[in-house]
Amino acid sequence: MTTGIIFGPEYLRHEQSPTHPERNERLAYTMDQLMEEGLFDHPDIMLIPPRKATRTEVLAVHDPGYLSFLEESSVTGGMIDYDTAIPHGLIGDALLAAGGAVIAADAVIDQTIHNAFVLCRPPGHHAGRSHGGGFCYLNNAAIAVRHLQRRGMKRILILDWDAHHGNGTQEIFFTDPSVLFCSVHQFPFYPGSGQIDEIGSGEGIGYTVNMPVPGGSSDQVYQYLLTEIVIPLAEEFQPDCIVVSAGQDNHFSDPLTGLALTARGYATMMQEVCILADSICLGRLVGILEGGYSVEGGLPYTNLGIIAAMAGLDISAIREPDSLLDLLHRSVSESAISQVITITGELKEILSPYWTCFR
Amino acid sequence: MFTGIDIGGTNTDIALIDSDIRTIKVSNSKGLAQALLKAGDGGRLAVSTSQPLNAMVTGSTGRVRTITIPGPGLVHGGAVKGAVGPRGDVLEPVDTRQVEGLLRGCRADAVAIVGKFSVRNPVQEEIVRDIARQFFDDEQIAISAPLGGLNFPARIATTRINAGIKATVVSLSDQIRKTHPDFLFVTSDGGLCGFDRAIDNPSLLYHSSPATVALGAGYLSKKQDCLVVDIGGTTTDLVPIRDGKPVLQTLFVQGRRTLIQAVTADTIPLGGDSCIRDVLTQVRSGNARAFGGGEPTLTDALNVLGADIGDVSRSCCLDPAKAFEAYQYYLETLGAIIHRKDPGLIVGAGFLAPYLIPDLADEARVRYYVPEHAASANAVGAAVSRISIRIHARADSGRGILTLNGVDYPLPAGISDDDLLMYAGEIVRTQARKEGAPAQDLKELLTSQYSVYNVVRGGRTQARITDFVIGIAPGITAEAP
């Protein structure tokens, strides 16, 4: 039962600017923590280097025109939005991130490993078919999903728990009933989409599920949504593989968002998803890093927690240092859960025509 | 004069090298003092202590009590409250009462103290060590910060080894210093280190034997690429040499990864003292009969087949057919392993090399070379080796600190990336010079695992963090004759 970690020093290369929130420091303390924990020597963990995604793999998701735009802008330099510049050489780094997700998918299908976590940069879930944005260029998770399908996996469940709505991924699979896209995100918040009535269209109606949560939502809220929405849906959908867009900006110390998840909360959530995957899809599970900007107080502990959970290690001592406890207490909103219970009721109502579990 | 001593399982080899090479073998029963006397006191002395330390590590090092300070993350045995972060800041204070509670009345022989990220700031290990000093002698206590590298479980394994062998290394060091105050130890990578460094991190000395032999065989044969076949009493070691240097790898001890870098070697449990009980076995029950032992061994077989080693008359009880069979078995077993490695050339080392290597090379279908003094290649290697250092460096411009293997140095403000390497390099050179390294050995420093990032808070760059490994590679000293 091996967990693959897809990582290479190339994942530290991409930077829009030295002080951008999505900079190489994001993974510096995580790598320190993983190395200090001796995880790369652990018999249940295998380090796998990434490779670049091929054009075919990318074009299964993105428009050729958009890919050309990225390729050309990588030479000249360019801009997608205020937060998302295209630095020189971007395309190589973006292809490596997407390729890491593809390699993870391959290794899980081939049973080289039981499950995989891709510690890639830049992230992907705001990238749509023909646009980037929100620090994202290529949609790594979507590219992995299409690759899984090309290799014979019919139905894929995407759980996007990044603090921001995965608008790019939603757009890509909006009309596709073979991919069940579930997103938990802070709302109202960037990018503005992800309300409960966005449920897909055409044949894909009912296969997009949005769980907007208020600021201050804690471990308890995420556990509640997992139990009430995600697990019943997954059990009814019976996917062949689960892909997690594992953003870590819901951590209570994240400087860009207002949620209140703990490292232990992340680890527990991943543990539940592993149990789910074991029960419905032979454990096939690919986690892909999205956001997460608390480089020192959050990411080392959340990444460790997620990997430890995937590898079946003891997560009972996964936690932040005590010095952050005050911040945690200030971040948690006691009223969030009651709001979420109300929203969940409405969401089940909206989804009930498509899912027997909500009838 | 360059003098090397290798303390083996039964004998101690001595090599004295100036314009020519002299070698001496002293039985361990005569004691180390006798060997040191024969070594004389002119020039530089290097001592390889591999065998006694190996025996301790694989046998019993006594009971070692481990105290860990795991902080947030994965927990290991002997945990107490406390935490240091990746940047070396103290995140949670050590629970000193908990430490006292664990150590009071603890009947261990030694204490290993290991804190997560202690290599970035050793202060919490030092606090625990100060408490441990109330209950234990200094030479029974080891901390992990001097190991320098990240990997908490590997530091736990290595620090436990250190705690277990530290007292032996200290007493050995004290004994040798009486007559040779500036002596050096041979390390597991085949380099040399001063006794201070060895006492801080005794694991440096563990498993030095294959490295010493490889270096000696390389020096004697002048071959750059070969497989050294060292035929000992209990084992035959195969040590590849590439571009004149043995290959280093991380050592695992009893299945656990350590932070010890040791020479790559295959050890086959057959040697000159392997007993012949109908067939050649992997058992050693003492010396060969030719050297006063009770059971016939591979060495006795060589005598029966016409060699003249030790007291030949005592070997004769061995049936010639069995002797031939045992000899053939050794050649076929080793020959097949060597052939698979396809080394092109084997260089023999060890007392039996002249007797066995020609036929072994024939069996493996490779060329061979047995240099003069092959029997003492180990001691020769110790004599001609040079001081090597491997230091994990981390510069944190925010804290204004350069940490080298757990020891803090001031970091000049605004230092450039290039100047930082020069600055760290000069500290490495100073350390090596203090231990006696000549200038020619300090010309070339090796830097690896270089990485750098900026600490950005609130959109502003507040510090620059640089990590690298810097040091002097092991090898033969430029001063060797």
Ligand SMILES: [Zn+2]
């Ligand atoms: Zn995000």
